[in-house]
Structures are given as C-alpha cells and as structure tokens.
Amino acid sequence: MKFTDKTNSHRTFTKDGYLVVPATLSKIGVYDYHAKELGLNEDGFKKVARTEQSLFSDSTIQSFDGVPITLGHPADDVTAKNWKTLAVGTVRNVKRDGDMLAGEAWIYDENAIKAIQDSGIQELSCGYRCDVQKSTQPTADYEMLPMVGNHVAIVANGRCGKSVKLADGEKPMSTTRKFLDALLSVFGTKLTDEQAKEVEEKEKAEDGKEKPESDNKTPESKAKEKPTTEEPEKETKEKASVKDEALTAEIAQLKAENQKLKDEKAKADVESVRATTLADAKVSFANVTFADNATVQDIQRQAVVATGIFTQDEAAKLSDAELNGAYKAAKATAKKLNDKAIGDVLLTDHKPENTGLDFNTYNQQGAK
Template identity: 60%
Template sequence: MKFTDKTEQAKTQRTITKDGFLVVPAIISKVGVFDYLATELGLKEDGIKKVARTEKSLFSDETIKSFENATLTIGHPKEDVNAKNWKQLSVGVVRNVKRVGDELTAEAWIYDENAIKTVQEQGVEQLSCGYDCDIKPSTVQDADFEMSPMIGNHVAIVAKGRCGGEVKLADEDKTFMSKTEKFIDAFLGAFGIKLSDEQKKQIEEDEEQGKEGKPEEGKKPEDPKAKPEEKNEEEKEKKMADADLLKRISDLEAENKQLKDAKANTEGEQKRVELLADAKASFADVTFKDSATVREIQESAVISTGIFAKDEAAKLSDEEMAGAYQAAKATAKKLADRALGNVLLKDSNPAATSFDFNSYNEGAK
C-alpha cells in the first residue's frame, strides 16, 4: 500500500552551497499514532482511522536505507519515481537519513533553481514522504492499525503536515483542512503551487469573518430593524475580502506560470545544447550552427544521410523528425564503420617481403 506523509521544513540552519544548492535540515517522520482517511488506507468506507507508526516500522535498517538518496519532488507524482520519469520529476535528494530519538531526520538537498525559489520566497516549507507500506491490526493502544516497515520512494515538497509542527518535512494531513482551504489547495495544486502557513491562516480568518455575517441555526436570517447603512457596510467588507482573496490566488497563479515558463525554457535550451553536441559527434562531415534550433539540427543530420530530401524532411512532424534523426545516427555509424573496416583491411594485408636469416647470421659473425 502506498502512502504520502507531509511535514514542515526546518526554518533554521539552511545553507547555500558554492554551486547555489539549498541544504535544509529536516525531520522526515516520527513515532506516534496519526489520523488517516479510511480511503487512504484502501478501505471501502468513510471516516478517519488511527494508524500507529512504531519504532519497528520507522527505524528498521530497510526503512532508513530506502530513504537514503530518495528523490525530492515538487508535489507527489501520479506514479512512483522510477528510472523512466526521474529526470523530469527530481528537484533534489534526501541525504544522511538517521534516527534521532523518536524522529527520523535527514538533509534535504534542493538542486533545482525554481524549487529553491518556491521554498525561500514563497514560504512553501513542508515535505511529504512517499512510501510503500502494509497495514495490519494494531497492537498499540488507541490505534486501529499499525504500519509494517516503510519502504521510501520519494519525498515531495507539499502543503500541510500530518505529524504536527514539531515534525519538519513529513506527513500529509488531509483530515482537518477547511473546505475553502481544501478547494484552494487543490486548485493551486494543479499549477504546482501550495499554500503557505500565512496564506492558510488568512483564509481561516476570512472564513471567520464570513461566518460572522451568516445567521446561526435557529435565528432569523436578518434583523428587519437593522440600519441599511450597517448592512451595506458589512456587504462591502465581505466583497472586499473576497476580492482580496481572488487577487492573491491570481497573483500566485501568474507567478507560478512565470516559474514554469522559465523552467521550460531552461530545459528546452539544455535539450538543444545536448542535441547539438550529439550531432557534431555523430555527423563529423556536417556543419551545424551553434545557434541552430532542435528542428534545424535534426533536419541537417537527416538530409546529410539521404534518408529524406530537403522538401520531404520539411513535411515531417517534430515527432517524425526526432525518429528520423535516430535512424540517421544509425546510418551514419554504419557508414563510418564500413569506411573504417576498408582501411583496416588494406592495412592488414601489406606487400609480401622475404628475409634471409642465414645471410643475416653469417654477416654478424
């Protein structure tokens, strides 16, 4: 069974390496009894279940080793991190995992520039462990179930912690978020943004203000004797609060789009540079401009091998061109190998010569 656990990042002892990486001391998890939705446990029922995380489940050698060098991600991926998707998902790693008292501690090494900005500037300061774990009937008092040893897969930067404020970078709490907070958290999550503690606090305050304007059960909806001026003022304040909340959401969405665009541009340029280096090494007889686009590099390589003529290559889609480029590489390699073989064959068959060892030996006497 797969689990995700959220906790808050440590706010002290952060360091920046000479290469610009962010290193954050962290507490990944702790021993205790925690609330989980029944659906999170794979149960076909509603409600909340209490699950014990024991010393055996948290501090086994297998568990600690599984979290060492675990991939750090932004949000939980739809699938477990593996060799196929690691490059797209990783923003860093978790290192130096060890037990300290009843807590599992580590260091979060954040490599990605945008992820560092999210942590340092946006105030997103929580992590969530993603791991495989079985549950079984509990032998612990006041717990419905207990966990088998946890096998770590990744650690994600997320929104809300399950284990409480004392645990940094750990467990997701899906049970006690307000309706507004859940909605906004899900909405922003689609854009890769998570609410900070300050933002969530402001939402709770806004909700309280909204409740003050709503009638309690059993009370009349409005006092007919209320002054129109007071009623208008309350409505005005509520509209201002709603508008302010929407503006904050809009600002966060815009800023996140900028971060995503910048990341996409960086990744695109990295791909172009890697392809250019690969093309220059694979097609020695072709001249590639250093400013050439991915499409131009691939097209020049394909045309050079004669797989497609220039007008035919222009009609290919980007995906077809990428496939044609790989075929051109294979063709170029075969041609190069064949030419090399011809040279070696010629060199390996030198003109026959004779040598008279008897004459040589007589001359040496």
C-alpha cells in the same frame, strides 16, 4: 509537521547540491480525525491517541527510515512504479527525540529545494497506514497501533501546525481551505494565517446558513444571542467581498508566475535537445559543417540532404516526424559509408610487400 530549524542555520548542502535538513516527523498526543478517515460510517470527529507504543515501536521507526519525500500527498501510496515521478528526496536516520519522532530530510530535487529555501514551504506530513483500536485513555476515543510509513510529504499545513510535526494533514480544515492549500502548494506558497482564518470563517458562516439553527447552537447560546440588523450584515458581506477579490488576485498572480516557470523550463528543455542533436550530428557527419545556432530541424535537414536521401526541396516539405525518421536513416547510411572507408584504409595499410626475387639480377651477381 515541519522541519525542526526555524532559520537556515541548521540546513546544510552536500557537495552535489542536495539539501539536508533536521526534521521532526511525528509526535505523541491526542488528535482530531474525521470519523470517515478512520473507516467509520458516521459523521463528526473522533479523538485519536498516538501513543509511545505506536510511534516509537521498532517496526514504526524502521518503516519510516528511507521512505521517499514528496511535494504534497500523492493520491496513492508511493511504490516502485511511481517513485521516480513522485519522490523529491528521502528520510534518513529516523529515531526518537523526546516525545517526537525525528530524522533528516534529504532533498534531492532542485525545484523542491528552491520551494523550501525561497518560498518558506517547510511543514511536513507523514503518509502511513495503521490500525486503530478503542482507547484505554479517558481523553481519546481510539488509539493507534504501530504505524507503517510510506512517505513524508512537504505540505502547506501539517496536522499539528507550525510547532510540531505529525501525521497526514492538519486538524480538519474546511473544503475551501483544503482546495486553496492544495492549489497554492503547487506554486510554492501557502495561505497566510490571516487568509486561512478568513476562509475558515467564511465557510463556517455559509455552513451556518445551510443548517437549521438547532443544529449549530445550544438553547443557552440562542437565548444570549442578540438580534442582528441588516446594516452590519451588509457591511460584513462587503468586507468579505473585498478580501475575496484580493485573494483571487493573489492566486491569479501565482498562476502567472507558475506559467512563467513552466515556459522557462520548456525553453530549457528545447535547448537541451538542440545541443544534444548538434553534438550527435557533428560526430555522425564529420564532413558536414553545422552552424552552432542551428535548430534541430535545420541540423536534421542538412544531414539528410548531405547524405543524398532527399534533395533540399524535398527535405523542406517533410514533417517533423518524417524529418526525424529521415535523420535516423541518414545516420545509419553515414555509419555504413564510414565503416567502408575505414575498411579500405585498413586493407591498403596492410598491403603485403613484393618479396619475389629478380633471378636475372641474382644470376648476374652470382656470376661475378
């Protein structure tokens, strides 16, 4: 699955900076699912039909309207307990559009918006639950009953590739491919078509070595097969090695870039805490002058010393945790002192005037 627009022409931003993108969520058709995905205790793949009754039932459409959007599929369903951690947006205005289930993807998270805009991540994959039953269609083994949507994930590869937008994950991919897609999606990118093909072919070749000949080839294909020489095999291995090295180097570069982004975020978080502490200290300790570039520890230490809780030397020996506790105590002390000062001012401001009579003066005036 993927966003419906192949350029940025249909993408809009709200006044608050949220990204709104027309999205295709799913499509009717017959798709390959591994037997174990269907809860079957067997190997191999099954053809599963997603029918009009399954995809366009009122209950299916209603269940997808308002589901959260996640970056990649979470290990568990999205619930009220983990929504805040996992969600980067929501799906709105879900409806039928021909043979597709369409809607709008509202992306709220800044990093997710950047991944979509700059890194080309644009495929979607639905997370849902549904029952299946034996299919009445000759082209399918099973067919889905109405679906219950849980979330829609932004992924590197949807089950139907780049042209459509469907359920959870692409047509069965190799373990290596799944691992690399999951890894690279964290860095906001994905395997190119050429790289994906190389990985798939390499794993198929390795699987072929592990399985007996009879498991992989028909008698006809064996008869037609020409014997291979050691030289071409050696050449193929060398080419694969070079490609593996290039892919490893690319992954290492992406890891480095991701670490750089993490470091920048950590630095921004530290600055945010420092600025908040400075603003708080200036309000709580109005008579103390704090440097605008002071660190959190410097600010807290200065406040603690100014309140008289510790001396300069004593405060310098406190751990960060002890200093933080002392700062809170200093704030409480400063507030009490400030409240007392306010009380004194109120009392003196409302001191009653002397309204007593001077009887001597009064009598003298009366005698006149």
